[in-house]
Amino acid sequence: MSSSRPTNGETNVAPARDASKAWFIEKIRANPYDMIDWDHEFPVDRISSVCLCPRCRKAFAARAKLPRVPTPKEVFDKHEKQWVAFRCHLNVRMAKVLRDACKAANPAIPFTVYSGYQTPRTHSTYGVDWAEMREAIDWAIAGYSGNRPIVQRTMRALDGVPFTTGWMYVEKRFKAERPYPDPKAWRINLLRAVLNDEGMGFLIWYMPVLDGAGYWGIGWVAALVADFEDFFTTFRRDDALVEADPELDAGSLAVLTKGNERLIIVMNAGRAARDVTLRLKSVPPSARLVAYESGKRYDPRKPLSLKLRTGDVRVLHLKPR
Numbered sequence: 097m098s099s100s101r102p103t104n105g106e107t108n109v110a111p112a113r114d115a116s117k118a119w120f121i122e123k124i125r126a127n128p129y130d131m132i133d134w135d136h137e138f139p140v141d142r143i144s145s146v147c148l149c150p151r152c153r154k155a156f157a158a159r160a161k162l163p164r165v166p167t168p169k170e171v172f173d174k175h176e177k178q179w180v181a182f183r184c185h186l187n188v189r190m191a192k193v194l195r196d197a198c199k200a201a202n203p204a205i206p207f208t209v210y211s212g213y214q215t216p217r218t219h220s221t222y223g224v225d226w227a228e229m230r231e232a233i234d235w236a237i238a239g240y241s242g243n244r245p246i247v248q249r250t251m252r253a254l255d256g257v258p259f260t261t262g263w264m265y266v267e268k269r270f271k272a273e274r275p276y277p278d279p280k281a282w283r284i285n286l287l288r289a290v291l292n293d294e295g296m297g298f299l300i301w302y303m304p305v306l307d308g309a310g311y312w313g314i315g316w317v318a319a320l321v322a323d324f325e326d327f328f329t330t331f332r333r334d335d336a337l338v339e340a341d342p343e344l345d346a347g348s349l350a351v352l353t354k355g356n357e358r359l360i361i362v363m364n365a366g367r368a369a370r371d372v373t374l375r376l377k378s379v380p381p382s383a384r385l386v387a388y389e390s391g392k393r394y395d396p397r398k399p400l401s402l403k404l405r406t407g408d409v410r411v412l413h414l415k416p417r
């Protein structure tokens with residue numbers, strides 16, 4: 097890979113960039129990839145982690161509209177927030193180089209970036225601001241174990257670019273720094289993940305730590321999604337179609353719709369058993385209500401009482417007779 101060094105002491109990166117792109121195209125063509133993912137996790141807020149050459153600082157001063165080019169020390173002492181934004185912007189430009197190489201090699205391969213959720217910490221510690229990175233990617237992935245607000249915030253930043261959230265079973269195989277999750281709590285976490293990211297599934301960290309209970313949770317949720325795939329791929333959600341007493345939040349009740357059909361999912365992530373009464377609204381004529389797994393039938397026009405033990409998930413399918 098060649099690079100030239102102009103007499104003013106700045107590095108000319110264009111030849112290196114073009115050579116990288118050519119190398120990348122060649123590698124993608126030579127391998128049967130289904131997807132290209134850039135695991136983007138490097139900090140941009142530490143002096144040792146980023147280039148502070150005159151060329152970079154000059155470009156930074158121009159973009160941040162500074163009156164003069166800052167010294168390396170001033171970059172972090174005076175302009176850290178703007179510097180992080182500038183470096184996130186450069187990472188988007190680099191992502192576009194990789195994306196273009198990916199598309200040149202095979203336009204059918206999605207180009208994705210994995211990083212953290214949309215937070216100031218992700219900008220500085222991982223160098224990604226999804227609000228701009230979305231321009232460069234077909235698909236975004238972030239972890240781990242984010243609750244609904246952080247997942248939804250990330251999706252808002254992505255503004256329609258598909259997003260998959262990640263869940264961590266345990267971090268390390270041989271040193272369980274926290275206890276293995278309760279299997280039923282793990283199942284609820286995965287189900288919430290696929291509801292929070294609107295049917296885009298979940299990424300799991302990671303295969304070596306998974307035991308039977310880990311696979312059980314993945315298998316249960318994957319089977320549910322497979323059995324009702326259209327609900328998850330089209331993903332229309334309208335929780336107001338079911339009234340619950342006591343009231344349930346979005347992490348405990350979800351109502352997906354597909355035409356006149358509905359998929360009602362009720363979860364008890366609490367530590368105590370709970371009794372819940374459901375009333376279905378605007379029930380289409382001649383609809384019937386069938387419980388997933390048990391096949392038990394209910395009259396959808398009557399209140400339905402459920403006894404939920406801790407960790408229980410109940411799924412009810414409202415469909416034409």
Ligand SMILES: [Zn+2]
Nearest residue numbers: 147148149152
């Ligand atoms: Zn530089």
